[in-house]
Amino acid sequence: MTAELFGVDNLPYGVFSTPGTEPRTGVAVGDGVLDLAAATGDPVHATGSLDAFLAQGPRAWDAVRAQLVRWVTAGAHPLVPRSDVTMHLPFTVADYVDFYSSRHHAENIGRMFRPGTPPLTPNWAHLPIGYHGRAGTVAVSGTAVVRPNGQRLDGSGPGAAPTFGPSRRLDIEAEVGFVVGVPSDRPVAVDAVADHVFGVCLVNDWSARDLQAWEYVPLGPFLGKSFLTSVSPWVVPLAALEAARVDPPARETAVLPYLDDAGLRWGLDLQLEVHLNGERVSSPPFAQMHWTPAQQLAHLTVNGATLRTGDLFASGTVSGPARDERGSLIELSWGGAEPITLADGSTRTFLEDGDTVTITATAPGTAGGRIGFGEVTGTVLPAR
């Protein structure tokens, strides 16, 4: 996490503490943290969660950001060195939805999980496929990844029976998450995403592919995902992403009007990196995502589902067309058939105990350089 990625055009929010102090809202500046509770004296920033600030909405967000720009430009407040702080889960996760919005990822998974059928299901290009994950097991970056136990199908064919034990196909999913600030009891139009979404974090949706493959028909992933989802501690506000907005890739299939995002430029040119034990193994390009967060939010609410402050929706695994742009090990190793070789000469198909995975991202900033998202990291511990 390099200091130049946290300039005055970034200013992401998180919740931090130092030894002996209570968690409170801070803003990353260079290699320090501006204590927003102390600087403003506003109790909304002293609750140990961004929740109350998120609920205040765009006008309040803009006002605080404008004040921060003035303070940071003037060096008006001392910073706490980032190396001295402990970061906490920045908001209370209300509902967690995970989408499936990378065409390349969906095609890769389809080829592996459903060989002999078209890689994309017939609905894929008509709606952003998504499902609800477990909000209670969303945790902040650094939380240990205890290898999950569960049912795995070892054999195949009609008589095959599952066995129970530690997952043998523990994987990552490099994703981007969107944090809802302003609640809604009406559908959110595709052009209104910025009225409700506060900002963006990085997500690693840890996945046990063997558990998932056995359980997911017909009602979707469950225990293969619900043991842990990690999020980065810094939430980059949408206001910092103006220079990152791009047109999404061209799509062949016409969408229904409520998903029509022509001209909205809610593609986002984030460049992700996936590091395994310190070595970069993939560079997924978020700008390649088929469905945008604006479409995801419009879809999520079009049936009347209400939104709450703290709702988190994630993009799904970010995979580009190239092999070294794939955002999961199951894709990088093609289901385990093509192990990847690390710099130390070892190979990987899926994660081994002791492995550490760190996902980072940067994007163009409004000052001409780049801004950073920090990281989401986790180390695998043996099954209990």
Added chain:
Amino acid sequence: MTAELFGVDNLPYGVFSTPGTEPRTGVAVGDGVLDLAAATGDPVHATGSLDAFLAQGPRAWDAVRAQLVRWVTAGAHPLVPRSDVTMHLPFTVADYVDFYSSRHHAENIGRMFRPGTPPLTPNWAHLPIGYHGRAGTVAVSGTAVVRPNGQRLDGSGPGAAPTFGPSRRLDIEAEVGFVVGVPSDRPVAVDAVADHVFGVCLVNDWSARDLQAWEYVPLGPFLGKSFLTSVSPWVVPLAALEAARVDPPARETAVLPYLDDAGLRWGLDLQLEVHLNGERVSSPPFAQMHWTPAQQLAHLTVNGATLRTGDLFASGTVSGPARDERGSLIELSWGGAEPITLADGSTRTFLEDGDTVTITATAPGTAGGRIGFGEVTGTVLPAR
């Protein structure tokens, strides 16, 4: 809701208010409500939610129940007439999980949704299939059911494209829900369900079958379910269900040890009734459920997923083997092909605007009679 079903062997908990007073915890007694906040003076019962009481655990639950039995037997406290109270959502729903534990329901749905394949997927008898629903749209009985809009596939074949509009196949799912009181950061063994689950409510998991059929492959139901899930306002404590515990039906497939519930008798002899516009259309027998709540909870946590106070897990649609024991309209009308005829001569396949569905249940009580669960009801309003 007849008074004799709320005797001293029942004593379900809810959150009520009367005009001009704040929501607080009450206990249903006969046709009245005992104001637990007033009777005990304990602020835990004055919060407007059962959450804090749920978190206290079995020893506290037992102590309050013992006191209530003494008070009710002695007529020690005046009751508020139930006709005068407004009921509220009794607890804060943390995560909501919906299972699929009726063999008859799963077979019926499999035959309709996946014709030409075996009705049960290969995993069905090995694990209690489940998925996460939307916690933020769980609402108390009486909440209006606004017909959801969404994508429906009108035609079929490779070229078929979806249209957008109000669901034409709005349905119910008559279910039983289990409310978690005591959190856990370790797997909950199959014999430990009563250490964590406080009690039982009725659930109607409203479903838009056309939205669901189009969206659910490969990641499961999403918008077809997320618009509303209704729960009954009274939570019947497990302590009131001792006489309802039965052996679950015999199963042909051996289960893995963590799911082995032999001798635990966590089948529950609840008799549900589904009423459409006041007329009983189905009587689903909960004692026929293949997977028990003890197995569901053991499965849900076996991968290390943590539990929180307020986690709600529901059984899935309760359907027995007979036609008039099916817990959804898609089963009662066999996908719309066999409409049911109501007493007024009208027919139904799926719900029409203005229809009211009410689900009730009773079970054997410990005093020799029966106890009631109240009802979960909702009326369909036109799409917005």
